[in-house]
Amino acid sequence: MGPIEQQRTDTDEGPGATKPRIVDAALETLRSHGFAGASARQIARAGAFNQALIFYHFGSVRNLLLAALDTVSARRMAAYGPVFERAQTISELAFLAREIYAEDLQNGYVTVLGEMVAGGVSDPELGREVASRLQPWMEMVERKLGVLVSGSLLEPLIPARDVAFAIVALYLGIDLLSQLDGDHARAESLLDLGVRYAPLAGTLLVARQAPGR
């Protein structure tokens, strides 16, 4: 407590610091104009700052977009990570998925991710970077699936890796398609469906093997 908090150098992040402002403008642009429309000029326009700043602070547009993706990743991890790790049933997870989707929709996190994934085709090096940033999320889902299924009779039947891949792919696909026609009702309806039937899936997992050998 005290004014120590304000003793920031202004080169670090802070409310009015430039780098985060640029990153936010990049996110907003990716969201509203897509990867193809995320040019330095467009981003600068969105954030009302000088276009040259992007190159001063990030070196290139691509670096900025990756930094933006990192920011998204960090924010989501901070916001959802702990809750996700705490969830212990399929029902809780389905509920959480629906909640997270609604939030992601608000701030366009998944759209940004989808555009970057699509942009990876245009620029293979970018693609590799995006892929590596996606991996922790896939692993997080995979770990959780492993824990959930562990000890259940279904354990040998469900390869956590494949299912995790499918979940992430589905999440991405849902957002892209919803974005396409601005109709998020189908996505919500689908997530409701998930919440409704998750308890059923949970029941199947309850049938456990005798613990210990």
Added chain:
Amino acid sequence: MGPIEQQRTDTDEGPGATKPRIVDAALETLRSHGFAGASARQIARAGAFNQALIFYHFGSVRNLLLAALDTVSARRMAAYGPVFERAQTISELAFLAREIYAEDLQNGYVTVLGEMVAGGVSDPELGREVASRLQPWMEMVERKLGVLVSGSLLEPLIPARDVAFAIVALYLGIDLLSQLDGDHARAESLLDLGVRYAPLAGTLLVARQAPGR
């Protein structure tokens, strides 16, 4: 039979006709350079023709890309439509899905679609066009689901519309993610999983209500 077949005007499609050549170049470019890289010049380079031809024949790059999407749609419908309609069990469908994915992978159909979907964010009008071209496919899946589930005890539990949406989204997401790191093994593994467990899902559907009220 006779030389009548060759009496084409050269304004229609034919082996060496220009319009289809341009369309094919556009598809190839979308596939390899993505939506963001599908410029008139790049497409012309890919097809080794003059860039001005695009505007003569299609008016704009966007029109060309939509024409390319139409071509993909028509080809896929011709190739898979009949087989799909004929399929009558979940197992057959899962098997078909795996087969179709392999083919799509070869010629990049889904990648093209994914890039166009992502491009829809950059250009809302394009987005609407893409969406309307996607709808027949979604409806086709929905109809098939309806038929499969019809009469089963699960019928009131499974909204065909939502599940169709999920299937298309999943298919799109799988391709985009696989494209990202050039690793299609995960996708194949996932589709194998589908084939393996489809019979199980089929069994659940076998439990039928007594027909006729």
Added chain:
DNA sequence: GTCTATACTTGGATAGAC
């Protein structure tokens, strides 16, 4: 750190010769 100015490249699109 930020701004102006600028160099250079690529992209969409059209005019006009062939």
Added chain:
DNA sequence: GTCTATCCAAGTATAGAC
């Protein structure tokens, strides 16, 4: 229908004044 030439807008990036 096709090609060359060209216009102009937009893009990345840098230099240099402030």
